[in-house]
Amino acid sequence: MYIDEINLAIIRHLKDGRVPFKKIADDLGVSEGTVRTRVKKLTDEGVLDIAGLVDPEAIPDLGVVLVGVKVKDMDLVKKGEEFSKLKGVTSVCVVTGRYDLIVTVLLTRDFTMLRFYTDEVSTIDKVQSVESFVVYKSFNLKLPMPLT
Amino acid sequence: MYIDEINLAIIRHLKDGRVPFKKIADDLGVSEGTVRTRVKKLTDEGVLDIAGLVDPEAIPDLGVVLVGVKVKDMDLVKKGEEFSKLKGVTSVCVVTGRYDLIVTVLLTRDFTMLRFYTDEVSTIDKVQSVESFVVYKSFNLKLPMPLT
DNA sequence: ATATATTTTTACGGATTACGCAGTATTTTG
DNA sequence: CAAAATACTGCGTAATCCGTAAAAATATAT
Numbered sequence: 001m002y003i004d005e006i007n008l009a010i011i012r013h014l015k016d017g018r019v020p021f022k023k024i025a026d027d028l029g030v031s032e033g034t035v036r037t038r039v040k041k042l043t044d045e046g047v048l049d050i051a052g053l054v055d056p057e058a059i060p061d062l063g064v065v066l067v068g069v070k071v072k073d074m075d076l077v078k079k080g081e082e083f084s085k086l087k088g089v090t091s092v093c094v095v096t097g098r099y100d101l102i103v104t105v106l107l108t109r110d111f112t113m114l115r116f117y118t119d120e121v122s123t124i125d126k127v128q129s130v131e132s133f134v135v136y137k138s139f140n141l142k143l144p145m146p147l148t
Numbered sequence: 149m150y151i152d153e154i155n156l157a158i159i160r161h162l163k164d165g166r167v168p169f170k171k172i173a174d175d176l177g178v179s180e181g182t183v184r185t186r187v188k189k190l191t192d193e194g195v196l197d198i199a200g201l202v203d204p205e206a207i208p209d210l211g212v213v214l215v216g217v218k219v220k221d222m223d224l225v226k227k228g229e230e231f232s233k234l235k236g237v238t239s240v241c242v243v244t245g246r247y248d249l250i251v252t253v254l255l256t257r258d259f260t261m262l263r264f265y266t267d268e269v270s271t272i273d274k275v276q277s278v279e280s281f282v283v284y285k286s287f288n289l290k291l292p293m294p295l296t
Numbered sequence: 297a298t299a300t301a302t303t304t305t306t307a308c309g310g311a312t313t314a315c316g317c318a319g320t321a322t323t324t325t326g
Numbered sequence: 327c328a329a330a331a332t333a334c335t336g337c338g339t340a341a342t343c344c345g346t347a348a349a350a351a352t353a354t355a356t
Contacts, residue, residue, distance in 0.1 A: 011293045012295065014200025030305075036344080038304095045206075049200070050199070053197045054196055076285075096280075096282045131246065133250060136242055137224075137225050170313060186333095
């Protein structure tokens with residue numbers, strides 16, 4: 001999908017996800033309907049997402065761990081997709097360097113790191129190694145709230 | 149700040165950042181004003197953020213790199229805060245393990261990895277080592293759009 | 297180049313929502 | 327227990343959202 005200047009400007013305005021489409025429209029010199037149509041298309045195509053995010057430190061019993069993963073498989077992207085479907089996983093990055101994947105995991109009181117490894121990671125084969133980085137303090141880290 | 153069940157429910161509803169407060173209110177059995185004031189308080193205190201997020205892969209000339217940082221200083225949190233103020237840095241995690249910090253950096257055509265290291269990281273002292281992980285594919289990774 | 301099809305934008309009206317404020321209820325504090 | 331602070335509700339008004347239909351712009355085909 002081609003992102004033109006108007007779409008970029010719309011996205012920038014949505015730094016505040018609640019700003020009225022009308023205001024964006026006025027700032028950009030287009031109609032409110034145009035903004036609405038474009039936002040809908042951007043979100044439908046997965047380019048844009050307007051969501052509430054939480055600072056995990058502010059929510060009791062919420063923890064974050066980053067996991068560096070090495071896999072035996074050559075198809076890193078496919079493995080990345082598999083990881084992205086595991087419970088607790090908020091995002092997966094396929095990367096260059098020491099690891100193949102860097103996975104962000106959200107933990108709760110009921111869903112601990114142990115559970116993540118024993119119940120989730122264990123279901124994926126050809127995992128060569130994992131290395132955990134427990135986040136004990138963060139800056140500007142905002143994540144979508146898990147449903148439960 | 150104490151997060152009660154109502155706030156948790158509000159945050160969960162805001163998975164769609166555009167959902168009307170009225171609808172949240174009806175679902176929760178409270179008034180629209182209550183939802184509004186609570187959302188305001190949560191955002192004012194930095195617990196909640198309602199924002200438009202982009203899939204960096206969908207925006208031309210946008211790249212993401214994760215950087216593992218080891219510092220010589222003992223005060224990791226302070227170093228983390230310093231990093232969080234650098235241009236391009238979207239978030240910083242202070243972690244256990246091989247690195248002290250894991251930094252997420254957003255790159256553009258004008259702001260390359262080289263520039264990030266030479267112009268930004270170099271201004272911070274007592275950095276023992278850095279290790280880059282260039283993200284060449286991601287799943288569910290959504291980041292706030294940089295202003296420029 | 298003209299005509300046709302497709303997409304995008306605009307305009308507009310009714311339904312819905314956001315906002316401010318005043319009053320009431322609830323909780324906290326002394 | 328009383329006073330103060332905080333939180334919640336109800337309501338009127340202004341603004342926004344949303345569907346639809348027409349107009350404009352863009353792309354495609356003959």
